Amino acid sequence: MSIKVHEFKKVVTSTVIIGMILLFIAFNLFLVFDHHYIRNELTVLNKMVDELGYEINDEMLENFQDLYRDELKKMNEITNDKTSKTYGDVGTFFEEVRNDYDLYNVYTHKELDHMNQIMIMEIYLDFIKDMDHEYASFDLLEFAETEISLYGLQGSAAETARSNYEKLGDRLNQLLDNGEHKNMFFIGQIYGMHSLLFKDIFRVVSFEIMILVVLITAYIMNYEFENKTPLMVYSTRRGRNIIWDKLLVAMGSGVIATTLILGITLIAYFCLFSYKGLWTVPISNYFNWEDVFPLISWWDMSFIQYLICSIVLTYICGILFTMITFILSIFTKNSYISFFAFGILFGLILLIPDIMPRSNNLIFLSGFTPFHLVLNPQIWFTGRGIFTIFKYYEITIVGVWGLLLFIGGKLSAKRFIKEDIH
Amino acid sequence: MLTIHNLSKNFGSFTALKDINLEFTNGVYGLLAPNGAGKTTLMKIITTLLYPSGGEVLYEGQDIFKRGEDYRELLGYLPQEFGYYKNYSPMQYLLYIAALKGLEGKVAKERAIELLKLVGLENVMNKKMKKFSGGMIQRVGIAQAMLNNPKILILDEPTAGLDPKERVRFRNLLTDLSREKIVILSTHIVSDVESIANEIIMIKDKEILYKDSMRNICNLIEGMVYETEVAFDEVSSFKQQYQSLSEKQEQGKMKIRFISKDDIPASTWKPVSPSLEDVFLNIYNDEILEGDNQ
Numbered sequence: 001m002s003i004k005v006h007e008f009k010k011v012v013t014s015t016v017i018i019g020m021i022l023l024f025i026a027f028n029l030f031l032v033f034d035h036h037y038i039r040n041e042l043t044v045l046n047k048m049v050d051e052l053g054y055e056i057n058d059e060m061l062e063n064f065q066d067l068y069r070d071e072l073k074k075m076n077e078i079t080n081d082k083t084s085k086t087y088g089d090v091g092t093f094f095e096e097v098r099n100d101y102d103l104y105n106v107y108t109h110k111e112l113d114h115m116n117q118i119m120i121m122e123i124y125l126d127f128i129k130d131m132d133h134e135y136a137s138f139d140l141l142e143f144a145e146t147e148i149s150l151y152g153l154q155g156s157a158a159e160t161a162r163s164n165y166e167k168l169g170d171r172l173n174q175l176l177d178n179g180e181h182k183n184m185f186f187i188g189q190i191y192g193m194h195s196l197l198f199k200d201i202f203r204v205v206s207f208e209i210m211i212l213v214v215l216i217t218a219y220i221m222n223y224e225f226e227n228k229t230p231l232m233v234y235s236t237r238r239g240r241n242i243i244w245d246k247l248l249v250a251m252g253s254g255v256i257a258t259t260l261i262l263g264i265t266l267i268a269y270f271c272l273f274s275y276k277g278l279w280t281v282p283i284s285n286y287f288n289w290e291d292v293f294p295l296i297s298w299w300d301m302s303f304i305q306y307l308i309c310s311i312v313l314t315y316i317c318g319i320l321f322t323m324i325t326f327i328l329s330i331f332t333k334n335s336y337i338s339f340f341a342f343g344i345l346f347g348l349i350l351l352i353p354d355i356m357p358r359s360n361n362l363i364f365l366s367g368f369t370p371f372h373l374v375l376n377p378q379i380w381f382t383g384r385g386i387f388t389i390f391k392y393y394e395i396t397i398v399g400v401w402g403l404l405l406f407i408g409g410k411l412s413a414k415r416f417i418k419e420d421i422h
Numbered sequence: 423m424l425t426i427h428n429l430s431k432n433f434g435s436f437t438a439l440k441d442i443n444l445e446f447t448n449g450v451y452g453l454l455a456p457n458g459a460g461k462t463t464l465m466k467i468i469t470t471l472l473y474p475s476g477g478e479v480l481y482e483g484q485d486i487f488k489r490g491e492d493y494r495e496l497l498g499y500l501p502q503e504f505g506y507y508k509n510y511s512p513m514q515y516l517l518y519i520a521a522l523k524g525l526e527g528k529v530a531k532e533r534a535i536e537l538l539k540l541v542g543l544e545n546v547m548n549k550k551m552k553k554f555s556g557g558m559i560q561r562v563g564i565a566q567a568m569l570n571n572p573k574i575l576i577l578d579e580p581t582a583g584l585d586p587k588e589r590v591r592f593r594n595l596l597t598d599l600s601r602e603k604i605v606i607l608s609t610h611i612v613s614d615v616e617s618i619a620n621e622i623i624m625i626k627d628k629e630i631l632y633k634d635s636m637r638n639i640c641n642l643i644e645g646m647v648y649e650t651e652v653a654f655d656e657v658s659s660f661k662q663q664y665q666s667l668s669e670k671q672e673q674g675k676m677k678i679r680f681i682s683k684d685d686i687p688a689s690t691w692k693p694v695s696p697s698l699e700d701v702f703l704n705i706y707n708d709e710i711l712e713g714d715n716q
């Protein structure tokens with residue numbers, strides 16, 4: 001125990017590591033607050049969900065329309081009062097107001113704000129109206145063919161891709177049967193909240209955590225060699241077995257660093273953007289369809305489940321990177337070289353898919369790495385891109401790499417135990 | 423008992439040690455050999471840092487590498503060159519090493535304070551080591567080696583960097599501490615071992631040349647060491663004939679201490695009793711000459 005405490009002290013007294021953590025947190029807070037301007041519009045949804053629930057069904061829709069009509073009526077009373085005009089919808093009102101500054105000045109800020117809220121309700125109703133049609137006219141297999149020709153896949157690779165998209169198509173039908181899509185959420189095409197959280201923020205965080213755990217692991221693994229104390233340390237009772245303490249402490253420190261960075265970033269995010277009433281909304285809802293492709297999670301997951309899975313995966317990736325650095329450090333005995341070796345490994349592994357033959361299934365295999373995982377957190381647990389569409393993509397990577405690194409770690413440690421220390 | 427059996431060590435194609443056979447029981451052993459003879463290499467093997475290329479090292483009949491923690495628990499080691507953590511105080515540093523040696527927190531602290539007093543660092547035990555002189559660092563090193571009250575204490579040039587006062591202090595300390603222990607210390611400073619070692623081990627040409635008490639080793643050249651005075655212009659011809667051990671100018675002449683294997687000494691030669699240094703110079707003389715001829 002006390003050995004681990006001593007090792008841990010080395011980490012917390014490193015100004016570089018502590019400095020990096022603070023820097024990363026500051027950067028993430030900046031990233032989150034950079035989007036603060038959409039905050040007020042988002043709360044309209046919280047209010048609607050509070051009154052109507054998030055599930056879109058006939059009853060809810062009726063209430064929704066009633067609510068909207070009430071609000072529209074109230075608005076028309078105001079406009080009628082001030083300009084003797086009434087409107088069929090809020091869209092027309094804003095069109096007029098936008099082109100006529102005098103008209104704009106007639107209304108108070110508060111009134112305009114309220115009208116804007118009704119406008120948002122109107123937009124939701126418009127979206128809901130198109131929903132069934134959008135899904136009906138979405139052709140997954142056509143998308144598959146475009147992707148296949150875009151990447152020039154042929155032969156068995158193309159077959160694999162096709163069959164994957166067919167499986168995703170089955171899941172899409174299941175999702176539509178379940179009605180997972182018929183749920184209210186922030187409008188992806190306008191606010192892109194799913195991308196903001198799971199693409200921008202999680203990607204940055206995963207990347208930061210990767211850098212940190214590599215730094216921490218390389219630092220404590222090579223500490224003795226860099227301070228010229230290995231002769232003393234490795235001839236003590238604990239001896240060369242101290243690398244196991246170091247590995248555990250590196251993992252623990254990585255977990256703490258992850259908790260700090262991810263924790264503070266997510267707390268800031270959810271303080272700024274209220275997800276009140278939305279935690280249990282299915283993630284594969286219609287409003288998360290941000291661009292040309294709907295969000296199709298492989299499992300029926302709620303937002304909070306999806307978030308928790310993403311957090312867990314982030315932690316696991318950190319641990320995998322710790323293990324990679326552990327192995328590298330045993331061979332390099334130098335923290336800078338370990339760090340750069342990791343960087344080079346990262347680069348090479350990302351390059352491999354590009355040089356693989358396009359007609360062989362191996363091209364998919366080369367994308368099954370934790371490095372690909374941290375670069376694309378927005379696709380976690382969903383099907384979309386041709387190389388990551390596998391249902392068990394994340395789980396396979398974690399399982400296979402975990403096992404390989406466990407074996408690799410054991411073998412490297414064995415080698416280290418049998419090695420001369422000069 | 424620590425037994426070294428047919429031990430050899432190669433670094434790539436270079437042989438550093440070969441056919442080493444030694445036995446250590448409680449007592450102080452002085453490993454005396456010139457630079458590059460393999461003293462450090464031998465010690466690193468005894469401390470399990472290097473693996474032998476051949477042969478074995480046994481403690482109480484068991485291979486030390488197989489015994490692992492059980493064996494290392496009994497070890498204290500002061501490396502010849504060692505780093506330290508600049509931002510640690512001696513106290514923090516000793517507590518760290520104590521943890522690695524498996525000492526409990528409270529015991530470790532008491533022991534560390536005791537040892538820091540013993541090596542005369544009690545006043546600076548909470549100061550950062552980056553400001554320490556070489557001698558102070560060396561004393562921290564000595565203290566850490568003693569932490570676990572080792573049964574086998576390996577000291578690689580322990581007096582390097584110590585001033586004469588500290589050297590004396592260290593010798594006394596060692597005499598105290600060496601009871602009931604195997605102490606192996608290496609040096610090429612003859613006077614260090616003369617006073618404290620029970621046995622001297624000499625390595626030559628990668629092999630053990632002698633392992634014996636100082637008296638027996640000195641007896642090897644008993645009756646061959648003389649002192650005489652030689653005029654300056656004759657010094658070089660004299661030195662070609664006899665192996666000079668030391669020279670000193672005295673009253674316009676050169677006083678030379680030398681070795682002669684002639685049976686009949688000249689009347690001007692004054693026989694003296696050989697010192698360990700004489701033996702050292704005599705033994706490693708060939709090596710030096712060979713080196714010169716190449």
Ligand SMILES: Nc1ncnc2c1ncn2[C@@H]1O[C@H](COP(=O)(O)OP(=O)(O)OP(=O)(O)O)[C@@H](O)[C@H]1O
Pocket residue numbers: 422433436438455456457458459460461462463464502610
């Ligand atoms: N790691 C190594 N790789 C290659 N050669 C080595 C290595 N360590 C030691 N040697 C060589 O082995 C020989 C013995 O070295 P060693 O350090 O044991 O000598 P030493 O007796 O301790 O010398 P010194 O009195 O200078 O400390 C030297 O010739 C040295 O160059």
Ligand SMILES: [Mg+2]
Pocket residue numbers: 461462463502578
């Ligand atoms: Mg040496």
